[in-house]
Amino acid sequence: MTTIVFTILFTMNRFECILFAIHHTCYFSHVYTHTQTHTHNNNCM
Incomplete structure:
Protein backbone atom coordinates (compact mmCIF):
# COMPACT_ATOMS: atom_id res chain seq x y z
CA MET A 1 0.00 0.00 0.00
CA THR A 2 2.69 2.46 1.03
CA THR A 3 4.78 1.54 -2.01
CA ILE A 4 1.87 2.25 -4.36
CA VAL A 5 1.23 5.65 -2.76
CA PHE A 6 4.94 6.48 -2.90
CA THR A 7 5.10 5.45 -6.56
CA ILE A 8 2.08 7.63 -7.43
CA LEU A 9 3.52 10.63 -5.58
CA PHE A 10 6.94 10.08 -7.14
CA THR A 11 5.45 9.85 -10.66
CA MET A 12 3.29 12.95 -10.15
CA ASN A 13 6.27 14.85 -8.79
CA ASN A 41 18.60 46.37 -33.04
CA ASN A 42 20.78 48.49 -30.76
CA ASN A 43 23.86 47.51 -32.73
CA CYS A 44 22.14 48.49 -35.98
CA MET A 45 21.43 51.95 -34.57
Missing part, protein backbone atom coordinates in the same frame (compact mmCIF):
# COMPACT_ATOMS: atom_id res chain seq x y z
CA ARG A 14 8.42 13.85 -11.76
CA PHE A 15 5.65 14.76 -14.18
CA GLU A 16 5.33 18.16 -12.51
CA CYS A 17 9.10 18.65 -12.70
CA ILE A 18 9.07 17.77 -16.41
CA LEU A 19 6.25 20.24 -17.10
CA PHE A 20 8.04 22.86 -15.02
CA ALA A 21 11.27 22.28 -16.94
CA ILE A 22 9.52 22.46 -20.33
CA HIS A 23 7.73 25.69 -19.34
CA HIS A 24 10.93 27.34 -18.14
CA THR A 25 12.94 26.16 -21.14
CA CYS A 26 10.35 27.79 -23.42
CA TYR A 27 10.30 30.93 -21.27
CA PHE A 28 14.08 31.35 -21.14
CA SER A 29 14.34 30.57 -24.85
CA HIS A 30 11.80 33.34 -25.53
CA VAL A 31 13.59 35.82 -23.26
CA TYR A 32 16.96 34.93 -24.80
CA THR A 33 15.61 35.44 -28.34
CA HIS A 34 13.97 38.71 -27.26
CA THR A 35 17.24 39.93 -25.71
CA GLN A 36 19.24 38.93 -28.79
CA THR A 37 16.79 40.82 -31.02
CA HIS A 38 17.08 43.98 -28.92
CA THR A 39 20.86 43.75 -28.82
CA HIS A 40 20.89 43.36 -32.59
